[in-house]
Amino acid sequence: MGDTSLGITDALVSVLRDARSVAVLTGSGISAESGVPTFRDAQTGLWSRYEPQELATPEAFERDPALVWEWYEWRRRLVREARPNPGHLALARLERRVPSFTLATQNVDGLHRRAGSENVLELHGNIVRSKCSVEGFEAEPRAGDESVPPLCPNCGAFLRPDVVWFGEALPEDAFVSASAAARTCEVFLSVGTSSLVYPAAALPSEAARSGAVLVEINPDDTPLTPHVDYALRGRAGEVLPALVRALDVS
Ligand code: APR
Numbered sequence: 492m493g494d495t496s497l498g499i500t501d502a503l504v505s506v507l508r509d510a511r512s513v514a515v516l517t518g519s520g521i522s523a524e525s526g527v528p529t530f531r532d533a534q535t536g537l538w539s540r541y542e543p544q545e546l547a548t549p550e551a552f553e554r555d556p557a558l559v560w561e562w563y564e565w566r567r568r569l570v571r572e573a574r575p576n577p578g579h580l581a582l583a584r585l586e587r588r589v590p591s592f593t594l595a596t597q598n599v600d601g602l603h604r605r606a607g608s609e610n611v612l613e614l615h616g617n618i619v620r621s622k623c624s625v626e627g628f629e630a631e632p633r634a635g636d637e638s639v640p641p642l643c644p645n646c647g648a649f650l651r652p653d654v655v656w657f658g659e660a661l662p663e664d665a666f667v668s669a670s671a672a673a674r675t676c677e678v679f680l681s682v683g684t685s686s687l688v689y690p691a692a693a694l695p696s697e698a699a700r701s702g703a704v705l706v707e708i709n710p711d712d713t714p715l716t717p718h719v720d721y722a723l724r725g726r727a728g729e730v731l732p733a734l735v736r737a738l739d740v741s
Contacts, residue, residue: 520683575606578727593672
């Protein structure tokens with residue numbers, strides 16, 4: 492039996508149990524329970540006077556590269572200290588049950604892979620990696636490089652975090668694969684995302700147009716909510732484990 496108090500009905504459990512292909516889109520809400528602050532959360536301490544939208548842009552990096560690098564160093568430390576939570580772990584378990592499973596994430600924290608998910612598409616990059624701000628390819632600082640930001644070992648330009656900033660294009664391969672997964676899946680789960688930031692926010696509609704069953708997991712309404720077949724109101728760390736457990740027992 493599904494947990495009806497969370498909106499997990501027998502009909503949903505049966506659709507998911509029979510699905511041969513599932514696509515998932517996650518946003519920062521799934522990592523909130525791991526203590527990684529979302530962009531739209533209030534910033535703390537030293538960083539509280541800055542708007543994230545003013546730091547996560549190519550213009551901000553051009554204006555003050557050291558400030559932007561230091562902000563990402565602070566976020567990197569939070570990510571290193573964070574652990575995957577029951578929501579991440581439930582998605583890794585779900586992947587092992589479904590023949591074709593794709594997890595597209597807008598998060599840059601790497602927690603899905605650390606939880607054991609394998610087919611992960613990082614649409615907005617990964618905060619742990621760096622890349623050359625001029626040449627664009629992945630690069631790490633030389634040992635002993637104390638400049639802020641550190642310099643590209645190849646060309647001497649500044650390194651920057653390997654994430655997608657506001658106004659930048661998504662990594663094409665990852666987005667093309669996510670889009671294909673959305674168009675071919677039988678069930679699409681949208682988890683912990685405000686469904687406001689495009690193009691990722693277009694993936695659920697692509698899935699719906701191809702006939703997928705849409706499920707949203709979020710404590711609050713989003714612009715996607717009126718279009719979903721099942722809106723599961725609650726925290727990802729509570730709802731996802733309950734959903735996967737329901738598949739095991741039914
Ligand atoms: N479980 C599930 N959802 C949650 C939880 C939780 N425990 N806590 C919060 N949420 C929901 C919020 O209700 C909100 O809808 O997660 C969503 C977080 O929204 P955003 O902060 O807008 O995050 P996201 O959708 O990931 O943002 C997309 O925008 O800032 C850029 O590049 C950044 O990848 C990010 C993108």
